[in-house]
Amino acid sequence: MVSVKRFIHDEPALFKASKAFVAQLFRCADPIVYVACKLSDKNEQIAWTLLGSALFQERSYPEILRLMLALHERFPGDKLWSLPVPKGGEIEEVVEQTFNSRNWSVFENVAGIFWSVGLFVRHHPDLVAWMRERTPEEMWRDLGEIYFMGRSNPRPKACAAIYRLIAPAPLGLGLAYRECAKMPPLPLTMGARRFLAMLGPAKEDNFSELDPKEKQKLANEFFVALAPENPYFAAHSLQFFLENGTNGFICRELTANCSECPLYEYCNYAEVRKRY
Template sequence: MVSVKRFIHDEPALFKATAEFVRLFARIDDPVLAVATCEKNINARIAWTLFGTALFQDVSYPEFVTLLRTLNEKFPGEKLWTLPVPKAQDIEDCVETAFGCRSWSMFENVSGIFWSVGLFVRRHLDLRGWLKSRTPEEIWRDLGEIYFMGKGNPRPKVCAAIYRLLAPAPVGLGLDCAPSPKWPPLPLTMGARRYLSILGPASDGFADLEPSQKQTLATDLYVALVQYLMEQSENAEVKKSKVDALTAYVAAHSLQFYLEDGTDDFICRLSTDHCRKCPLRKYCNYAI
């Protein structure tokens, strides 16, 4: 492993190509927000973002979008949290409709997650107001109330939910929280892990790193990539701006798609004309 600073020095062309990959994939929909943003009411957008984040596990991105959309069509908007709650059978039928089977690892937990998110919304009511009154640390704590959001540390689903809610559009909902200098760790997705271990600064031993080292390396890379993109901006104000956690999330969002399975192929292949328009084509051994 080398530091991100050394990586940029040793591989400037690869780093710039990665930044262009980030720019390109910033426009690709997050699988949770692809459905949640279809809601017109902000409370519903927040609630469906929380539900989708808690539910997203052990399934491909396209399959998950199909599932969440099926659930959203069956229980649109406030039906996620209003009483009476749906029967487990009705919720599970949506999973079977989306997947054509009942063998998904999360199948038996879907109803519990649905009901738990509903209870959370009923408890906090005005979700936008709840966000504004909480620091990221307090949001992190509160989201532990939701089933399958995680109880330990670092709670990757909770971290993902926070950035989906607060990061600027189109990678997040662009909502406000109470100011705080402390932010949860940026998501370290499988796509980002693949990039770091295949092309990035840990291509010689990512698996051997401690979790904290992996997180630090990913965060440093996210910040460097977004800082580079901001410095290339024609907007003088953006050019001089410093990267914060929310802007760095753009890189985390984009790198999640690196070699991530899509419907018929990797999402990054399908989004770049089968690699022909991918900035990383020259460097990636998986390019076709």
């Protein structure tokens, strides 16, 4: 039986190292937030965060960063939501030029996602007020209007978008919202999944065989244990674990090729096995 409490009891040193890993990486911005923070208008920041969250799939962090920058350069300001909307071929051209390929499962849906986010903004023209007047749960429901944001629980892209909007900088935009006790599930990224399966509470079990609800429950409990002051810090940090970056894994790039990583004694992918 996979148990966070048992993991903490049986692996105190590894748990301590995991907490240190979270503390070391939690201030690193993901590519969606990085691009949004470059925009001066709050409405634009929110709109592009929603677009990036819907698009973020099956591409590396640097690739998504390049795509977001390229799309914004081609369609700046209110071009994401103003009429007339860009032609599908124009949007696809940006993707193809960015990736030098059409080989992406989302490629044929990118224009639809772009248009859908634009329609969402036209339905909610003051996005700052939209956030301020809604709880995260209500935002989660509204985001079902956006194509590829997901319609069935837990809708991870919608959850990720919300936390990017409300988390304090530099993790997110730190925008105001109507607070409530119930929050959407914390984002369960591929990096966090790897961590849970390789170094976390599921390392002695087959994480892949757990059903989605069990995976999410385990992740939420582990995030709370790692960062009780704000569990999103843990969810955010673990997304970088063994995630491809520009020159190898992002976590390597952020820890001097593993030499400064608290997990270097435990991770089989560590480049540096001991300190000198």
